[in-house]
Amino acid sequence: MAVLLQQLLNGISLGSIYALLALGYTMVYGIINLINFAHGDVYMIGAYIGFIATALLGLGFIPALLLSMAISALLGMAIEKVAYRPLRNSSRIALLITAIGMSLLLEYTTMYIAGPDTRSFPTVLTNRQFSFMSGQINISSMQLYILLISIILMILLQFIVQRTKIGKAMRAVSMDKGAAQLMGINVDTTISATFAIGSALAGAAGILVGIYYNSIDPLMGITPGLKAFIAAVFGGIGSIPGAMVGGLLLGMIETLVSGYLNSNYRDAVAFVILIIILLIKPSGLLGKNTGEKV
Amino acid sequence: MADKRHNLIRNIMTLAAIYAIIQLLISFDIIDQHLQLNLFLLCINIILAVSLNLITGFTGQFSLGHAGFMAIGAYVSAVMTLKLHLPFPLAIATSAVSAAIVGVLVGIPTLRLRGDYLAIATLGLSEIIRIIALNIDYIGGASGLADIPRYVNWPWIFAMTAGTIIIIYNFIHSSYGRACIAIREDDVAAESMGINIARYKILAFTIGAFFAGIAGSLYANYFYFLKPNAFGFMKSIDILVMVVFGGLGSITGSVVGAAALTLLSMVLQDLPTLRMILYALLLLVIMLYRPQGLLGNAELSWKLLKRGDKDATATNGK
Numbered sequence: 001m002a003v004l005l006q007q008l009l010n011g012i013s014l015g016s017i018y019a020l021l022a023l024g025y026t027m028v029y030g031i032i033n034l035i036n037f038a039h040g041d042v043y044m045i046g047a048y049i050g051f052i053a054t055a056l057l058g059l060g061f062i063p064a065l066l067l068s069m070a071i072s073a074l075l076g077m078a079i080e081k082v083a084y085r086p087l088r089n090s091s092r093i094a095l096l097i098t099a100i101g102m103s104l105l106l107e108y109t110t111m112y113i114a115g116p117d118t119r120s121f122p123t124v125l126t127n128r129q130f131s132f133m134s135g136q137i138n139i140s141s142m143q144l145y146i147l148l149i150s151i152i153l154m155i156l157l158q159f160i161v162q163r164t165k166i167g168k169a170m171r172a173v174s175m176d177k178g179a180a181q182l183m184g185i186n187v188d189t190t191i192s193a194t195f196a197i198g199s200a201l202a203g204a205a206g207i208l209v210g211i212y213y214n215s216i217d218p219l220m221g222i223t224p225g226l227k228a229f230i231a232a233v234f235g236g237i238g239s240i241p242g243a244m245v246g247g248l249l250l251g252m253i254e255t256l257v258s259g260y261l262n263s264n265y266r267d268a269v270a271f272v273i274l275i276i277i278l279l280i281k282p283s284g285l286l287g288k289n290t291g292e293k294v
Numbered sequence: 295m296a297d298k299r300h301n302l303i304r305n306i307m308t309l310a311a312i313y314a315i316i317q318l319l320i321s322f323d324i325i326d327q328h329l330q331l332n333l334f335l336l337c338i339n340i341i342l343a344v345s346l347n348l349i350t351g352f353t354g355q356f357s358l359g360h361a362g363f364m365a366i367g368a369y370v371s372a373v374m375t376l377k378l379h380l381p382f383p384l385a386i387a388t389s390a391v392s393a394a395i396v397g398v399l400v401g402i403p404t405l406r407l408r409g410d411y412l413a414i415a416t417l418g419l420s421e422i423i424r425i426i427a428l429n430i431d432y433i434g435g436a437s438g439l440a441d442i443p444r445y446v447n448w449p450w451i452f453a454m455t456a457g458t459i460i461i462i463y464n465f466i467h468s469s470y471g472r473a474c475i476a477i478r479e480d481d482v483a484a485e486s487m488g489i490n491i492a493r494y495k496i497l498a499f500t501i502g503a504f505f506a507g508i509a510g511s512l513y514a515n516y517f518y519f520l521k522p523n524a525f526g527f528m529k530s531i532d533i534l535v536m537v538v539f540g541g542l543g544s545i546t547g548s549v550v551g552a553a554a555l556t557l558l559s560m561v562l563q564d565l566p567t568l569r570m571i572l573y574a575l576l577l578l579v580i581m582l583y584r585p586q587g588l589l590g591n592a593e594l595s596w597k598l599l600k601r602g603d604k605d606a607t608a609t610n611g612k
Contacts, residue, residue, distance in 0.1 A: 033410075034410075035410045035413075035414065083578060083582075086582055087581065087582065087585075090585055091585070092356075092409050092410060093350075093356055093409075093542070094581050094585040096356070096410060096413060097534070097538055097577060097581050098577070098578060098581040098582070100531060100534075100577065101574045101575075101576075101577030101578040101581065102574070102578065103574075104531070104570055104571075104573060104574035104577070105571065105574035105575065105578065107570070108567050108570035108571045108574060109571055111567050111570075112567045112568065112571060116567070222527070226414075226417070226421075226527075229414065230414075230418075233411075233414070262429070264425070264428065264429045265425065265429065267421070267425055268421070268422050268425040268426070270418075271418035271419070271421050271422050272418075272422065274414065274415065274418045275403070275415055275418055275419065278404075278406075278407055278411060278415055279403055279406070282406070282407070282411065
């Protein structure tokens, strides 16, 4: 029982990271129907910015987090402007291949500049262990930080999407781009804003992971990126609550599998879930079913 | 009719000439070990690119899992020759058939998916194949299989490459191929014309996987050594880049794409990071400025060459 609780707690911290990343995927997919393969690499860049801010500039945790979110947001907007905007009216395959190209470019440019080695973060947060049930369950303060920051960011996101003008514009554009434009919404700005918000969340996830696992490398974004996309599909792509639920569930299932079955198969779990969900309910847990249009 | 026969004879002569010249160059050691390795790699890449083009370029099914089929072929072939000591022709046939069976198994459930969902599902399946291979101790797990007997020589690799191109070319120019192209252009319209979409999609996956299996078998029995991580996501992307570079829907384009990118890797093999940056830039530039690829839908042919530079540049340039 204690082991199960411990696994679930670990799963929640991993799941919050997936959820933060999945939000970016789901928002971008909701608005321009693109699997943004470069999203996982924005997360990696966010981790590197966090590393530069803490190790080289000597900033504290909160300023480093804000800096990395801001730079990731700018990066996301730049990627959209350079690579995706010119192709907005071309085929889906062309867009998807561009996204893969962008992802490779970010990964290997970082590798070229920073070197392929794994780097470790300086300790910016005192990591304390809280023990419960006479030491059977341990929660580190880092896990609490991850959970707390994720929850704050998600509430902030819900506020932006539901209560602000730009959020309303985002919802309108994702519903019907043409009609939104006719109502006087600037579609380009709205898409830019979506990329900025999604990328800022990815940047935050990057620095949190960097501090939690204490190691970053240029290819760290590939696997979490794919898994976060799966989490978004799991929860229902295009749905913001879906991405949160999908991320948390995926994180918990993954830690349970590696705890109880075989940790070598941990990475396969996500893909198995993906295939099952695509076959049984392609619209995801919280997604709406949209019929095929001719 | 006479023209057709004329063309056939000319094509056979060209193939024979290519075969003989390279055989001579190899036997006189002008193509040394290093060049030969790259030449064989080029041929394997051609098989992979042409077979992926059938799935993605001609049938319009975006697959990001071609390396998975190749992995199946490579491992089946390696186990049969190394562990069971069976003859290579049997091994290559079995690996092609097993990859094709996996192709059917992948094709059936993913039929309901399209576009990006299909891409991500095929990517998932090939990752599952890789992770399973990582966890089977019989085939070496993460450290891989070594000392696989080398059976592949120039006649083998030439026959397989030429065979792949000829069979896929003829498939595409048959009524089956036209059905596949119709599905790519508009699957709803194709279905209303009486084309059984499911059947042709599975057929494309099966044939594509069959040849990827052959490529895997050739790879295993030439390079001595296999490990699961050689068949990861990046390998699938590699193959896709070749197809996209040459032109989705052009067989000669895939050959050109495979040749260009194999050469690029050969030249830049000491600078792997730079190679990947160039790869990425190449993808972006092609997609932004020439999304149909180098050749687009067109095929390099005698006719194209004979028509003179003006027409050739009209289809190739710009």
